[in-house]
Amino acid sequence: MAAAEISSNAGVPQDGARPLHVAVVMDGNGRWAKQRGLPRPLGHRAGVEALRRTVSAAPKLGIGWLTVFGFSTENWSRPAAEVAELMALPKRYFESDLARLEREGVRVRVIGRREGLSDELVRLLEDAQARTAHNTVFNLNIAFNYGSQTDIADAARRFAEDVAAGRRQPSEMNEAVFAGLLATADSPPPDLIVRPSGEQRLSNFLLWEAAYAELVFQDVLWPDYGQEHLEAALAEFAARDRRYGAIASDDVLAAG
Numbered sequence: 001m002a003a004a005e006i007s008s009n010a011g012v013p014q015d016g017a018r019p020l021h022v023a024v025v026m027d028g029n030g031r032w033a034k035q036r037g038l039p040r041p042l043g044h045r046a047g048v049e050a051l052r053r054t055v056s057a058a059p060k061l062g063i064g065w066l067t068v069f070g071f072s073t074e075n076w077s078r079p080a081a082e083v084a085e086l087m088a089l090p091k092r093y094f095e096s097d098l099a100r101l102e103r104e105g106v107r108v109r110v111i112g113r114r115e116g117l118s119d120e121l122v123r124l125l126e127d128a129q130a131r132t133a134h135n136t137v138f139n140l141n142i143a144f145n146y147g148s149q150t151d152i153a154d155a156a157r158r159f160a161e162d163v164a165a166g167r168r169q170p171s172e173m174n175e176a177v178f179a180g181l182l183a184t185a186d187s188p189p190p191d192l193i194v195r196p197s198g199e200q201r202l203s204n205f206l207l208w209e210a211a212y213a214e215l216v217f218q219d220v221l222w223p224d225y226g227q228e229h230l231e232a233a234l235a236e237f238a239a240r241d242r243r244y245g246a247i248a249s250d251d252v253l254a255a256g
Contacts, residue, residue, distance in 0.1 A: 105137025112146030
């Protein structure tokens, strides 16, 4: 079923129980292809279709920000042919979807290092951001050539350079200042991080930002992901008791 044909209200949590920002580790493309006796590149291409479905479903479900992990700084160690296929995915996605995203009010941001990417790919990513910069309906962050440890190190280095140049004082550093130096500075912290494929780890994704995120792991490979899986993750999120280090009000009354 095409994403546009899916009901826009089925499975939507009640107000106050839905996340504003959802982050997704798009995992399982290679295993999906292997299970079907297909080459790994076809798994990655099927993963683009899952991304398209998820981007379509997210705003219908009350999500304002979606951050997806597309290519990590560690993925460079994969075979050259697979890296080349992964490098081609943004072009394939934006060539088919950018005009629609622009028209539907989606703001696209690509977070991650530009070093190591081809000039053509950098121009493509910058063009996608520029064309959608004015949009306010929905926010799509694509983490590409991104690693959270690298991002944290880059942020620390930038602050240190500012101190060395006399533009800042060490005493200015606090959690809010540091968060403002990260690639995700323009987005609220994720409320929910979802990882399909059955793996249960963050894999260097949004480590700082995940401090109080709820984590949901799902046994579905990314190319099979769709609105029903996102709805299931939102339902699990709605059942969680988020206390941010405090205790529930009922527990306070009981203790009193």
